[in-house]
Amino acid sequence: AQSVTQLDSHVSVSEGTPVLLRCNYSSSYSPSLFWYVQHPNKGLQLLLKYTSAATLVKGINGFEAEFKKSETSFHLTKPSAHMSDAAEYFCVVTGGNTGFQKLVFGTGTRLLVSP
Amino acid sequence: EAGVAQSPRYKIIEKRQSVAFWCNPISGHATLYWYQQILGQGPKLLIQFQNNGVVDDSQLPKDRFSAERLKGVDSTLKIQPAKLEDSAVYLCASSLDPGANTGELFFGEGSRLTVL
Numbered sequence: 001a002q003s004v005t006q007l008d009s010h011v012s013v014s015e016g017t018p019v020l021l022r023c024n025y026s027s028s029y030s031p032s033l034f035w036y037v038q039h040p041n042k043g044l045q046l047l048l049k050y051t052s053a054a055t056l057v058k059g060i061n062g063f064e065a066e067f068k069k070s071e072t073s074f075h076l077t078k079p080s081a082h083m084s085d086a087a088e089y090f091c092v093v094t095g096g097n098t099g100f101q102k103l104v105f106g107t108g109t110r111l112l113v114s115p
Numbered sequence: 116e117a118g119v120a121q122s123p124r125y126k127i128i129e130k131r132q133s134v135a136f137w138c139n140p141i142s143g144h145a146t147l148y149w150y151q152q153i154l155g156q157g158p159k160l161l162i163q164f165q166n167n168g169v170v171d172d173s174q175l176p177k178d179r180f181s182a183e184r185l186k187g188v189d190s191t192l193k194i195q196p197a198k199l200e201d202s203a204v205y206l207c208a209s210s211l212d213p214g215a216n217t218g219e220l221f222f223g224e225g226s227r228l229t230v231l
Contacts (some may be wrong), residue, residue, distance in 0.1 A: 024143070043119065043222035044206070090157050102171060103220065106156030 002027045002093045004074075005085070006106040014114050019063075019078040021109045023091030026072065033074045034092040034103070035065060044090065050074065086113045117141065119223035121207050127229045133195035135181070136226045140209030146170075148220065149182055149192050150206040158206055164190065194228075202230045 007022040025031055035047040048059025055067040061084075065076045074091060091106040120139040128134050140147050145166050150158035161180065162172040167187040175182070179198070184190040194201055204227045208220040 023152050041224065043224045044208075044220075045222070049219070102160055104164075105159070107155070107157050 002029075002099060002102075002104045004033075004091045004093045004094040006089075006091050006109050007040045008109050009107070010112065012114065013081045015083055016080050019076070019085065019111065021076040021080045021089050021091075021111065023074045023076065023106060024072050025074060025091070025093045027093055032094050033065075033067060034094075035059065035063070035074075035076050036090045036105075037068040038088040038090065038093055038108075040087070047076070047089070074100060081111075081113050083113050083115065087110055119209055119221055121205075121206055121223035121226050123226055124224065125227050125229075127231065128197055129231050130199055131196040133193065134197055134228060135194075136192045136205050136207075136228075138192070138207030138223060140190075140191045140207070141221055144185070144209035144211055144221070146210045147184055147190050148208040148210075149190070150208065152204045152206055153223070154203070161192070161205075197228075197230045199230050202228055204228070 003026045005024045011083045013019055030052060033050045034042045037047050038044045047063050048057045048065055050057045050067045063076055065074055065079050067074050088108045088110050090108050092103050094103045119141055121204045122137050126134055149166045151161050152158040161175045162182045163170040164184045167184045180194055182192045204225040206222055206225045208222045210220045
């Protein structure tokens with residue numbers, strides 16, 4: 001079975017400083033990993049995805065994540081936070097040996113950005 | 116391109132009452148998902164449809180929850196009777212990829228249910 005652990009429920013940064021949101025995964029198979037973002041009263045949106053190609057993945061709005069198999073991690077980073085980045089971020093894993101695969105979401109990390 | 120449409124956005128009911136949520140996926144998306152998101156938790160898959168067939172409903176509480184997608188397009192999720200613990204946001208999503216291998220699901224804004 002697959003699972004993800006988001007290590008921080010809340011992260012607070014100042015505008016212009018780096019962002020680090022941490023995620024560790026567990027999977028019996030080669031996983032596919034994703035980050036989704038949820039702005040208040042909005043639907044979830046895919047930020048980026050890792051599907052066994054390049055281990056450093058770039059997404060929208062300047063975010064990127066690095067897949068580290070040895071550490072079973074998939075942390076999300078951004079060099080400089082913007083006020084509009086304030087949202088809930090979910091790390092997601094899928095993987096398995098069947099045709100229909102289920103996305104398993106982490107519990108989320110709320111990013112707070114102060115001026 | 117129109118996104119995933121859900122209604123109603125908000126619903127307040129008393130326990131033991133019934134409620135229904137409607138979802139219209141993005142045109143051409145064969146796969147439709149219903150997720151339950153309880154406050155402070157990540158979304159949990161309730162049911163996944165491929166066209167009008169059920170692919171996975173292993174986490175759907177079938178004694179009180181039901182869902183259908185009769186013509187392979189829009190879908191309805193029903194709860195009857197509702198319990199206090201059903202208070203959550205119900206998210207509908209759709210995708211082109213039936214196996215969710217790409218992970219690219221398109222979500223609606225959700226239907227927030229409060230059970231009193």
